[in-house]
Amino acid sequence: FSRAVTLAPPNPAAPHPVAGRPAAHHPRRTSPPTPYPVAHPDTSNALQFRRPMAMEEEEISGKELLRPDNSLAEEEAAAAASRLTDDLIVEILSRLPFRSVCRFKCVSKPWRDLIAHPAHRKKLPQTLAGVLYTNITGAGGYRYHLAGLSAEADGLDLDPSLTFLPHTEYRDFGLVRACNGLLLCSYEPEEGTVRFIVCNPATQRWTELPPRPRPNTCRYYQQFHLAFDPAVPSHFHVFDFERTDNLSITGVSIYSSRTGAWCQSDTGLVEDVVMVGQSVLVGGMLHVVGNLLVAADSNNWEDQTVLVALDMEGKEWKTISVPRGRDYGIVGWSQGCLHYAAISPAPLTVGVDDDEGSLNMAEEVAIWCLEDYDKQQWALKHSFRIDKVLNLNEVDYRLVGFHPNHDTFFFVSKGIWEGEKASLVSWDMRRRQLSCVLHLEKSSVAPYLPYVPLFSSEPLPDADGH
């Protein structure tokens, strides 16, 4: 049988309220009276055994092969595992997806506490804390808020109000984008110049970008984008697309926090594309929702929604077609797959209570998942009639985004009458029902930004500029 060994508890000096915590050394027990089986006899742990490369001269004795009935190997494994410190366990857990880390809270109480401990948030994967948005106060200023999604969000030390930032008094200061925990804000110190600030509300660190060498002549907030990949945490990029008066992209200026400089590139696209929507970072490339003008015939042009993908250097450009919608939709990354939501051109779901009249007014949200990125094959994952969820005679809505870890989709609904407050609504795709409705502050406005906090101090400098 195997000796059960308890994991060393976290540092007793840490301010974590757990009663009856044993001292730093862990007691070894023999033959513990566990109420549940610790290991199934036929559970293959997928433990691979391969002779270490340097050991050619040495003979591998029968003892070293790992078999369930081999107590020496079990002892060695137990000894090695027990020597792993909390920090090393966190190192391992930090390389897991959020879903796995949540599951492993059930392993033991020390693991549960380790995962929940605030000190480890810097390393452990986080999930959606909520949706950031702006509201206009009575005095006409802007305030920033987080519509928090779970009790967990309350325990997090976030400052979504952005009071730690400079320049918020400027009339045009705006929250523009969120990407993996970093936020992009812009403001205009004087007519014709835009300055950018990238900040982290969880660490209250921020940095102001140097001005572009050649200011953009045509400005519209939709053209600014932020790219930050937590897997490459040492730097971020900011994209400022350039366009002519007819709106289609002519080029882009990209700021790299690694070089500290802006770099201009002309468009690599042959087609005329207008950037209309938000973006997501996938595979090291920024994917932006855009509108492609396609000639239907010699006199008519059609809008076709595409994703414009480009790399951090502005060298590699491509377009990815997306399923047709009534208008352009929302792109997002969820559970390892690129997702796209848009209103379907025709209703897909017909209810028993539908007649021709109601079908004319029907609005179906179609949610697609890009199953094969290279082949650009989208699969219809889910759809629902939003006109049956909301009373569209009384409310307007806008699509917001995807939960990164669950099959949940967010939209904001707002009464059409003046002075009505908006709500952030979560739609649970699996249960086909609303799972959460959060009321927002009065006079809330876009952008509505799904927000996953980042507790790491990278890549922004601290107050002293380090």
Added chain:
Amino acid sequence: MAATPADASSSSSEAVVGGEKSNKMITLISSDGESFEATEEAAKMSVTIKHMIEDGCADDGIPLPNVPAKILSMVIEYCNKHAADADDTNKHVADPADADEDDDNNNNNASAGEKEDLKSFDASLVAVDQATLFDIILAANFLSIKGLLDLACQKVADDIKDKSVEEVREIFKIENDFTKEEEEAVRKENAWAFNE
């Protein structure tokens, strides 16, 4: 048993591109008393050893009471292989700010083939049983070899990513100290994370 580095480039290179390197050999002594030799360049991939060398403590060999011979020889293999690579691409492995994707594209003196070779070397190094893998993690941590720590931790993470809670307990030899009610409560809170 002394494992001399078989294919480390530094033993034959005299002229050096940027920075000074010596061909000096360092002796490392495992916890069970075996001596291993490594070039100073490879040994300095361990920040711990680097500091000892710089403090002048390395002359009679460096005892490593926490690292058994079996593990030390694997660590040295890793350092030999990666020191040669760092030589090629002019990277200082201990500086995490340098390890980034853009560098791979822009500043790459090592060919794509060499990168593949390194990747497959790394993969074989960590294709070992769990006990050895944990020992590698402990050694890489003690010796402050970031690349090896990252590699070994990533391997463990990849191994356990889709495992059940029971399987993880078995791998880490952890006793379940939840009561039945407590465990049910935590499972319920995180129900979405379990396979339906």
